[in-house]
Amino acid sequence: MADITIRAVRKSYGKTATLHGIDLAFASGEFVVILGPSGCGKSTLLRMIAGLEDITGGEIEINGRVVNALEPRERGCAMVFQNYALYPHMTVADNIGYALKVAGVPKAERRTRIAETARIVGLGDYLERKPAALSGGQRQRVAMARAIIREPGVFLFDEPLSNLDATLRVTMRAEIRKLHQRLSATSVFVTHDQVEAMTLADKLVVMNKGHVEQVGQPLDIYHRPASTFVASFIGAPPMNLIDCSIDATDAVARHEHLAIPVPAAISAALGGRAVTLGIRPEECRVLPVGQGLPARVDFVEELGSGRIVHVAFGSRIFAAAIPADIRVVPGDLIGLALPEAQLHVFHRETGKRIDVTHSTGRLGRHQGQDAAPQAAEAV
Amino acid sequence: MDKRAVFRSWWLPTAFALPQLALIALFFYWPAVAVVRWAFTLEPPFGGSAEFVGLANFREVFADPLYWNSVLVSLTFALAGTLSTIFIGLVLALAVDRQLPGSGAVRFLYILPYAIAGPAAGMAFRFILSPERGLMASVNAVLPDFWNPAKYGSHALILVIVVFAWKWAGYTFIFLLAGLQSVPKSLTEAAAMDGSGPIRRAIDIQIPLLAPTLFFLTVIMMTEGFVGPDTYGIVARTTDGGPNHGTDVMVYRIVEEAFRGLNYSGASAQSIVLIGLIMIFTFIQFRFIERRVHYK
Numbered sequence: 001m002a003d004i005t006i007r008a009v010r011k012s013y014g015k016t017a018t019l020h021g022i023d024l025a026f027a028s029g030e031f032v033v034i035l036g037p038s039g040c041g042k043s044t045l046l047r048m049i050a051g052l053e054d055i056t057g058g059e060i061e062i063n064g065r066v067v068n069a070l071e072p073r074e075r076g077c078a079m080v081f082q083n084y085a086l087y088p089h090m091t092v093a094d095n096i097g098y099a100l101k102v103a104g105v106p107k108a109e110r111r112t113r114i115a116e117t118a119r120i121v122g123l124g125d126y127l128e129r130k131p132a133a134l135s136g137g138q139r140q141r142v143a144m145a146r147a148i149i150r151e152p153g154v155f156l157f158d159e160p161l162s163n164l165d166a167t168l169r170v171t172m173r174a175e176i177r178k179l180h181q182r183l184s185a186t187s188v189f190v191t192h193d194q195v196e197a198m199t200l201a202d203k204l205v206v207m208n209k210g211h212v213e214q215v216g217q218p219l220d221i222y223h224r225p226a227s228t229f230v231a232s233f234i235g236a237p238p239m240n241l242i243d244c245s246i247d248a249t250d251a252v253a254r255h256e257h258l259a260i261p262v263p264a265a266i267s268a269a270l271g272g273r274a275v276t277l278g279i280r281p282e283e284c285r286v287l288p289v290g291q292g293l294p295a296r297v298d299f300v301e302e303l304g305s306g307r308i309v310h311v312a313f314g315s316r317i318f319a320a321a322i323p324a325d326i327r328v329v330p331g332d333l334i335g336l337a338l339p340e341a342q343l344h345v346f347h348r349e350t351g352k353r354i355d356v357t358h359s360t361g362r363l364g365r366h367q368g369q370d371a372a373p374q375a376a377e378a379v
Numbered sequence: 380m381d382k383r384a385v386f387r388s389w390w391l392p393t394a395f396a397l398p399q400l401a402l403i404a405l406f407f408y409w410p411a412v413a414v415v416r417w418a419f420t421l422e423p424p425f426g427g428s429a430e431f432v433g434l435a436n437f438r439e440v441f442a443d444p445l446y447w448n449s450v451l452v453s454l455t456f457a458l459a460g461t462l463s464t465i466f467i468g469l470v471l472a473l474a475v476d477r478q479l480p481g482s483g484a485v486r487f488l489y490i491l492p493y494a495i496a497g498p499a500a501g502m503a504f505r506f507i508l509s510p511e512r513g514l515m516a517s518v519n520a521v522l523p524d525f526w527n528p529a530k531y532g533s534h535a536l537i538l539v540i541v542v543f544a545w546k547w548a549g550y551t552f553i554f555l556l557a558g559l560q561s562v563p564k565s566l567t568e569a570a571a572m573d574g575s576g577p578i579r580r581a582i583d584i585q586i587p588l589l590a591p592t593l594f595f596l597t598v599i600m601m602t603e604g605f606v607g608p609d610t611y612g613i614v615a616r617t618t619d620g621g622p623n624h625g626t627d628v629m630v631y632r633i634v635e636e637a638f639r640g641l642n643y644s645g646a647s648a649q650s651i652v653l654i655g656l657i658m659i660f661t662f663i664q665f666r667f668i669e670r671r672v673h674y675k
């Protein structure tokens with residue numbers, strides 16, 4: 001059990017800066033997922049917590065102790081690597097028990113603890129095998145057992161599921177979650193997979209280009225993305241975004257010849273402003289031609305439980321999730337309804353979310369952590 | 380790879396291979412056959428017809444205590460040379476692999492001695508470690524005769540082993556560094572997370588994974604120590620096989636017997652025994668060590 005505080009942490013390689021001042025706080029026992037596209041600095045941040053990368057600037061504190069100058073072994077973290085990093089010349093038992101051996105734990109105690117840990121991850125029968133004789137999922141379990149046996153305060157996971165096939169990934173995801181409930185150690189899990197992120201996280205951190213874009217509970221982030229980046233990164237298919245200008249007199253947002261109805265509060269607060277409107281594909285509704293806004297079906301993706309239609313909407317392609325009983329074919333003219341209450345409004349230049357309080361029409365900024373400074377840079 | 384281009388005629392590929400075949404025949408098979416023939420005949424030193432003597436040459440060689448001395452010296456030289464080159468190369472490679480500042484420059488420096496001819500290095504070390512003027516002279520001033528390779532065979536043997544190690548450590552270093560760089564970085568990182576320090580990591584993780592490279596280098600360095608041209612060159616330039624046959628390695632003895640003693644037959648018999656020894660060593664190494672090497 002340990003809490004982690006990250007203060008103004010920066011990382012640069014030579015002159016290239018990869019992390020530009022990260023501030024985060026993880027409570028003890030929390031399951032934190034850091035989500036971002038490749039190259040956003042999420043793995044670097046994790047490795048800095050682990051002590052495998054030097055910290056260029058700022059401070060990392062684990063359990064109230066600044067760890068900047070500490071060796072990895074002194075930080076009380078255990079890590080599961082993306083490629084598992086099992087020692088190929090050692091048996092499963094030796095792999096799991098290596099940390100204890102280094103720590104000088106007597107052989108008898110070591111053996112019982114290895115057996116106990118192997119049982120937790122379901123590897124009891126494989127202790128004498130070499131990693132090469134194991135399947136991908138079993139190797140993953142060895143890697144987890146190796147981390148568990150040290151009873152660490154902090155678990156670090158560096159994209160541990162990305163080398164597994166889709167079915168196994170779902171199983172291991174559930175097991176990691178169960179394991180966390182059982183051990184309740186603080187866990188930091190880095191991934192680029194939004195499904196992993198949504199399902200595992202108590203707290204979700206979305207990163208982009210070395211900045212934190214948004215921190216929050218997964219559902220909050222899904223329902224109130226702090227920027228167009230978060231909006232388009234989370235959700236499959238991603239949120240539809242369209243550049244509009246809000247009409248000052250009518251409650252509509254104009255995009256070319258289209259007039260998208262918006263809540264009166266928005267037009268009152270933002271009249272005349274250039275914004276980006278967003279709406280999730282799940283919220284778009286498809287109507288018969290003549291109703292709603294005109295759109296033409298571009299192509300259809302079958303999902304079995306429903307289908308995704310991609311429609312040409314003005315100069316944009318919008319995705320809309322529709323139930324299986326609505327049949328459309330490419331080329332069909334349809335009507336598209338965008339429920340006003342589900343519209344998200346973003347600043348056109350900075351991409352930051354704009355919240356309009358419906359009752360008063362008062363303009364407010366979303367309270368995203370350290371949102372303002374990096375927005376200017378990202379645009 | 381199932382489609383192969385095949386020559387239609389037999390003479391064209393033969394013509395392409397001919398220069399290489401001629402070279403091998405001239406400089407390898409012909410001398411080898413000549414050595415075998417000489418080993419079983421008595422070759423007159425100043426020409427004339429040779430007489431078949433069966434195994435008499437071998438009996439004479441095995442009866443000579445100086446021959447057995449040279450076998451012992453060669454064994455000591457090859458074993459000590461192999462162990463010290465691999466050990467030094469390994470320590471240097473582990474240090475350079477940590478990629479501390481300046482490791483690029485020292486990597487170059489460590490490889491450099493390999494580019495120097497063994498005899499030249501031997502000449503240099505004769506002066507560097509000369510008992511009267513060299514590095515050890517000040518020790519000798521306090522403890523007379525503490526170091527005197529001109530007087531004691533054991534000191535002279537240490538001297539040639541030092542020269543051999545100095546030159547060949549750069550060679551093992553290249554291979555070991557390449558081997559270390561192919562050990563996935565995440566393994567040493569995982570070991571670091573498991574609480575293991577740099578030296579413990581080297582012993583527990585890196586060296587076991589270097590086993591194939593270490594095995595390869597053992598075979599190569601043992602062969603080099605026994606029959607390598609450098610071994611002859613170093614001994615000839617540094618100690619001349621002396622003092623009192625203290626550094627009389629087998630290759631040196633063979634060349635001396637053949638070209639100074641003009642005993643072609645005896646030298647040929649010794650060559651054949653040497654080749655046999657090398658084959659036995661290599662066989663033992665492959666038979667008993669290779670199977671313990673992890674290639675995965």
